[in-house]
Amino acid sequence: MKVTFLGCGDGFSVLQGHNSAILAFNGTNLAIDFPESNHYALHQMNMTLNQIEHIFITHLHEDHMNGLQKLALFHRVYPGRTKPKLIVPIGLKEDLWQCLRHGLELTTRGKLTFEDYFDIECVDSEFIVEGVKFELVRTLHVPDMLSYGLVCKPFFYFSGDTRFDESYIRRIADEVQTIYYECHMQDDQLPSHTSLAELLTLPETIQEKLVLMHYVDDYLEPNLREPFHAKMKVRLAEPVWRNRVSQ
Ligand SMILES: [Zn+2]
Numbered sequence: 001m002k003v004t005f006l007g008c009g010d011g012f013s014v015l016q017g018h019n020s021a022i023l024a025f026n027g028t029n030l031a032i033d034f035p036e037s038n039h040y041a042l043h044q045m046n047m048t049l050n051q052i053e054h055i056f057i058t059h060l061h062e063d064h065m066n067g068l069q070k071l072a073l074f075h076r077v078y079p080g081r082t083k084p085k086l087i088v089p090i091g092l093k094e095d096l097w098q099c100l101r102h103g104l105e106l107t108t109r110g111k112l113t114f115e116d117y118f119d120i121e122c123v124d125s126e127f128i129v130e131g132v133k134f135e136l137v138r139t140l141h142v143p144d145m146l147s148y149g150l151v152c153k154p155f156f157y158f159s160g161d162t163r164f165d166e167s168y169i170r171r172i173a174d175e176v177q178t179i180y181y182e183c184h185m186q187d188d189q190l191p192s193h194t195s196l197a198e199l200l201t202l203p204e205t206i207q208e209k210l211v212l213m214h215y216v217d218d219y220l221e222p223n224l225r226e227p228f229h230a231k232m233k234v235r236l237a238e239p240v241w242r243n244r245v246s247q
């Protein structure tokens with residue numbers, strides 16, 4: 001399984017795209033979240049929006065789903081190999097359609113539904129794509145908001161947006177090779193996100209598996225990034241965008 005970060009910026013990122021990864025495996029692909037910035041990142045990979053075959057949405061903050069309307073319209077105009085499959089945690093489907101429908105429902109060919117654009121699968125605790133199992137993990141992001149991460153053993157745990165969930169990290173660490181974890185790198189601690197200081201309380205054996213994502217653009221700069229990598233066991237995810245920006 002190949003994991004590529006289409007973006008690993010936080011909600012206010014300008015230079016690296018918002019947080020999203022695309023997984024390539026068994027002849028298909030799965031995007032975790034779909035911000036609008038993915039369009040440019042896919043272009044960097046010589047891919048088009050109609051090549052996205054599966055999308056999992058972790059939660060409804062706009063930096064995680066504001067590219068879905070464009071993707072839906074692109075697939076209608078330029079159909080891909082398959083209708084895109086949208087995998088949505090139970091409880092989010094109607095709210096997601098309310099976010100999207102204002103631009104999708106009325107068309108020159110009549111009124112369309114959510115299902116006209118996507119093959120939708122509502123999932124509870126797990127789902128399977130081309131024989132690979134993904135397990136949902138409820139996150140600690142915003143109280144009462146439905147939000148999820150994903151585990152795909154033995155490959156990875158992808159935290160989604162969350163506060164520091166130490167007990168879950170410790171429970172899953174032995175079962176996966178890599179832990180992609182969100183990290184608010186600035187000094188001001190946010191109540192809905194995880195700080196670097198919290199992640200650095202984990203044992204070194206776990207820190208060695210940590211790849212940080214959803215971080216501030218400042219850490220694209222070599223004067224911050226290189227010293228960080230020189231002294232830390234944790235790594236920063238590499239966005240496709242950054243490769244382009246640094247050329
Ligand atoms: Zn976010």
Ligand SMILES: [Zn+2]
Binds near residue numbers: 059161
């Ligand atoms: Zn969020």
